[in-house]
Amino acid sequence: MKTNHNYSKIKESYLFAEVAQRTSKYAAEHPDAKIIKMGIGDVTLPLCKAVVDAMHAAVSEMGVKETFKGYGEYRGYDFLCESIVGYYKKFGVELDTEEVFVSDGAKSDLGNILDLFDEDNTVLVTDPVYPVYVDTNILAGRKIIYADATEENSFLPLPDNSVHADIIYLCSPNNPTGAAYTRDQLKLWVDYAKKEGAVILLDAAYEAFITDPDVPHSAYEVAGAKECVIEICSLSKTAGFTGTRCGYTIVPKSLKFDQDLNKLWLRRQSTKFNGVSYIVQCGANAVFTEEGLKGIRENIAYYQENAKILMKALDECGIKYFGGKNSPYIWLKCPGGMGSWEFFDKLLSEANVVGTPGEGFGENGKGYLRLTSFSTHENTAEAMARLKKMLGK
Amino acid sequence: MKTNHNYSKIKESYLFAEVAQRTSKYAAEHPDAKIIKMGIGDVTLPLCKAVVDAMHAAVSEMGVKETFKGYGEYRGYDFLCESIVGYYKKFGVELDTEEVFVSDGAKSDLGNILDLFDEDNTVLVTDPVYPVYVDTNILAGRKIIYADATEENSFLPLPDNSVHADIIYLCSPNNPTGAAYTRDQLKLWVDYAKKEGAVILLDAAYEAFITDPDVPHSAYEVAGAKECVIEICSLSKTAGFTGTRCGYTIVPKSLKFDQDLNKLWLRRQSTKFNGVSYIVQCGANAVFTEEGLKGIRENIAYYQENAKILMKALDECGIKYFGGKNSPYIWLKCPGGMGSWEFFDKLLSEANVVGTPGEGFGENGKGYLRLTSFSTHENTAEAMARLKKMLGK
Numbered sequence: 001m002k003t004n005h006n007y008s009k010i011k012e013s014y015l016f017a018e019v020a021q022r023t024s025k026y027a028a029e030h031p032d033a034k035i036i037k038m039g040i041g042d043v044t045l046p047l048c049k050a051v052v053d054a055m056h057a058a059v060s061e062m063g064v065k066e067t068f069k070g071y072g073e074y075r076g077y078d079f080l081c082e083s084i085v086g087y088y089k090k091f092g093v094e095l096d097t098e099e100v101f102v103s104d105g106a107k108s109d110l111g112n113i114l115d116l117f118d119e120d121n122t123v124l125v126t127d128p129v130y131p132v133y134v135d136t137n138i139l140a141g142r143k144i145i146y147a148d149a150t151e152e153n154s155f156l157p158l159p160d161n162s163v164h165a166d167i168i169y170l171c172s173p174n175n176p177t178g179a180a181y182t183r184d185q186l187k188l189w190v191d192y193a194k195k196e197g198a199v200i201l202l203d204a205a206y207e208a209f210i211t212d213p214d215v216p217h218s219a220y221e222v223a224g225a226k227e228c229v230i231e232i233c234s235l236s237k238t239a240g241f242t243g244t245r246c247g248y249t250i251v252p253k254s255l256k257f258d259q260d261l262n263k264l265w266l267r268r269q270s271t272k273f274n275g276v277s278y279i280v281q282c283g284a285n286a287v288f289t290e291e292g293l294k295g296i297r298e299n300i301a302y303y304q305e306n307a308k309i310l311m312k313a314l315d316e317c318g319i320k321y322f323g324g325k326n327s328p329y330i331w332l333k334c335p336g337g338m339g340s341w342e343f344f345d346k347l348l349s350e351a352n353v354v355g356t357p358g359e360g361f362g363e364n365g366k367g368y369l370r371l372t373s374f375s376t377h378e379n380t381a382e383a384m385a386r387l388k389k390m391l392g393k
Numbered sequence: 394m395k396t397n398h399n400y401s402k403i404k405e406s407y408l409f410a411e412v413a414q415r416t417s418k419y420a421a422e423h424p425d426a427k428i429i430k431m432g433i434g435d436v437t438l439p440l441c442k443a444v445v446d447a448m449h450a451a452v453s454e455m456g457v458k459e460t461f462k463g464y465g466e467y468r469g470y471d472f473l474c475e476s477i478v479g480y481y482k483k484f485g486v487e488l489d490t491e492e493v494f495v496s497d498g499a500k501s502d503l504g505n506i507l508d509l510f511d512e513d514n515t516v517l518v519t520d521p522v523y524p525v526y527v528d529t530n531i532l533a534g535r536k537i538i539y540a541d542a543t544e545e546n547s548f549l550p551l552p553d554n555s556v557h558a559d560i561i562y563l564c565s566p567n568n569p570t571g572a573a574y575t576r577d578q579l580k581l582w583v584d585y586a587k588k589e590g591a592v593i594l595l596d597a598a599y600e601a602f603i604t605d606p607d608v609p610h611s612a613y614e615v616a617g618a619k620e621c622v623i624e625i626c627s628l629s630k631t632a633g634f635t636g637t638r639c640g641y642t643i644v645p646k647s648l649k650f651d652q653d654l655n656k657l658w659l660r661r662q663s664t665k666f667n668g669v670s671y672i673v674q675c676g677a678n679a680v681f682t683e684e685g686l687k688g689i690r691e692n693i694a695y696y697q698e699n700a701k702i703l704m705k706a707l708d709e710c711g712i713k714y715f716g717g718k719n720s721p722y723i724w725l726k727c728p729g730g731m732g733s734w735e736f737f738d739k740l741l742s743e744a745n746v747v748g749t750p751g752e753g754f755g756e757n758g759k760g761y762l763r764l765t766s767f768s769t770h771e772n773t774a775e776a777m778a779r780l781k782k783m784l785g786k
Contacts, residue, residue: 001510001514001559001560001590001591001592001650002510002511002513002514002559002650002651003509003510003511003650003651003652003654003657004508004509004510004511004657005511005651005652007509007652007657007660007661008652010660010664014663040464042463042464043463044458044461044463045458045461046455046456046457046458046461047455047456047461049456051456052452052453052455052456055452055455055672056449056452056453059445059448059449059452059672060445060449062439062440062445062448062636062637063439063440063442063444063445064439065437065438065439068437068438068439068440068633068636069636070435070436070437070633070635070636071433071435071635071636072636104497104666104667104669104670105667107665107666107667108665108666108667110665111664111665111666112665115397115532116396116397116400117394117395117396117397118395118396118397118398120395121394121395132664132665135664136664136665139508139661139664166394166395167394197394198394199394240461240463242463242464242667243455243461243462243463243464243465243670243671244455244670244671244672245667245668245669245670257394257395257396258395258396258398259396259398259400259401261396264396264397264400267400267403268400268532270407271403271407271504271525271528271529271532272500272501272503272504272505272525272529273497273500273501273504274497274498274500274501274635274638275638276497276638277497277636277637277638277670277672277673278636278637279448279452279637279670279672279673280670280672280673
């Protein structure tokens with residue numbers, strides 16, 4: 001039996017593994033150090049009451065013969081798909097419930113959606129980039145080209161009409177830079193994709209953090225997007241579901257390529273997937289109730305307050321940064337022209353604060369560091385106090 | 394963008410969709426008919442108390458900051474992996490927790506595991522076969538060869554040393570035939586796989602229904618299996634998790650092909666998967682407690698009683714069948730030389746009982762029908778009474 005040799009083409013160690021390793025090494029050597037972790041993008045606030053109550057009710061249903069649920073719909077339960085359709089209505093986007101597919105998370109769908117595409121397609125990703133987009137395509141043996149996201153274009157590259165692409169990954173609000181495309185900018189990508197006959201895979205995992213009215217919550221707010229965009233969404237950051245696991249992917253019926261992608265995705269899911277736990281889908285459904293939306297907005301507001309604390313401190317330190325406004329991420333330029341890992345190590349050893357080195361996300365991440373706003377107010381403020389002290393501000 | 398054209402090579406409509414369609418058409422035309430469904434292999438008994446209690450506790454933890462869980466281990470929580478290792482000890486099988494990977498179900502892993510293998514491998518499946526093994530490999534563009542499972546070999550084909558295979562699917566106890574390999578028979582497959590340098594993907598979803606002491610609960614009870622077998626397990630039938638979604642896959646560290654499959658699978662999962670819900674993993678963990686095992690055994694005993702009711706009635710009708718003994722499935726030979734769909738339609742229209750036509754599982758399924766033991770005692774007895782009446786017994 002021959003294994004998939006594309007595995008030998010991807011890095012053995014994942015970025016966050018290296019961050020964790022250096023952090024634990026430092027912690028072992030300095031047992032008294034109070035390390036504040038602002039590296040990995042994991043939430044810290046508990047699930048809101050509406051979600052917890054809904055899951056308790058669902059668990060109880062599963063324990064009673066009359067209300068027990070066996071296999072569900074491959075696409076997800078109608079009640080949840082309808083709630084998601086209702087959520088999109090708030091953005092002025094009309095969806096059919098059959099265009100909504102419930103998943104166990106955006107990461108799974110971002111990888112699995114590639115099953116629908118031929119190996120012989122050119123993939124365009126922005127650099128810096130969420131490593132999953134790159135690794136999944138290397139494993140599938142596809143050619144990858146990069147669009148530079150730099151300080152010059154505010155980390156929001158626009159299409160280059162002299163370049164051909166078949167599959168385009170966009171993440172807006174962006175991980176890691178926190179930069180977010182406006183409707184007008186996204187329209188340029190939609191027009192480019194239609195010209196190229198390309199599909200856009202839009203990772204909208206950070207949608208709930210958008211505050212700028214010019215930034216769309218869904219790509220489908222942009223004319224023509226339903227003919228070229230698959231939107232992949234997650235409740236991980238929206239509702240604190242990183243450990244509960246639920247997301248959803250929108251595959252419009254108007255995505256007509258050489259095959260109907262909506263039909264193809266349903267076939268893929270019905271062949272390789274058996275749906276998300278009924279209990280989790282009930283919790284996810286509660287997110288979209290009035291009480292649920294109120295609960296998650298309170299949590300997001302808490303994280304956005306952390307982002308403000310970070311931005312204020314960085315301003316006071318004279319450190320240039322991107323993101324924070326429409327994103328839980330702050331993408332800062334390492335002071336004094338330091339390299340990513342150099343500043344990571346300095347921050348860890350002198351301030352006991354852990355960030356994520358930008359170069360782990362690609363060439364254009366060199367000299368940058370990502371901080372997240374998912375900590376507590378206290379730790380965020382303490383981390384920034386230590387940063388200022390470290391820089392003598 | 395070019396789509397994956399292998400999708401055009403698989404049937405548009407899935408077997409169970411056709412069964413559902415014919416059933417609902419009949420129901421619409423005969424609104425008074427009390428239809429008894431013994432087609433799809435879905436459980437009907439609720440989750441046992443230990444599982445329900447554990448999930449309630451986990452849901453409560455997720456609602457409190459101090460006990461809230463974010464991202465978990467890609468492989469699954471250690472507490473669950475250790476419980477699974479403990480479960481295997483009962484079969485005399487020693488595993489390392491790092492050889493256990495928690496999944497959202499056997500179907501997902503049966504499809505996703507193919508990411509590890511080169512397209513240029515020959516896949517061997519038995520016929521009749523669970524359609525997922527075939528469809529996932531057609532989608533991946535692999536050559537598929539068939540081993541005939543027939544009445545002559547009691548639906549337990551053994552390896553043909555004149556045939557080469559790289560990836561071998563075995564399902565024991567089998568879906569759809571209910572036939573189960575003994576240790577000695579499985580040893581022949583292990584020896585063949587090692588001779589061919591092949592990997593065996595063993596679908597052990599029905600392991601909990603085994604009653605025959607000569608039938609192994611795990612392939613690793615057979616010498617040499619750790620060098621060639623990946624075992625894919627599910628709690629769907631074992632613990633009624635069809636709607637709760639949890640399974641596990643064993644990838645031994647001693648699986649040394651041209652790459653280390655254990656390392657490859659961890660890399661695949663960490664790239665394309667973010668683990669199973671903490672709540673579901675807590676429920677799964679409760680299955681392996683003393684109280685949990687007692688609870689699931691009671692449910693399985695209930696289904697096994699249904700199988701006995703089915704077998705007794707078929708004996709009385711002089712209908713030949715396989716399975717039932719180590720499996721929730723009864724694979725019966727359609728009386729009077731009827732075809733699968735012919736008998737399906739007769740059973741539906743004259744007895745209002747729904748089975749699954751054997752030919753939906755492959756050429757060798759022609760003339761057979763699958764019945765499941767997942768109904769209630771009352772409905773199972775009623776269905777068999779109607780069958781006898783239909784056949785004038």
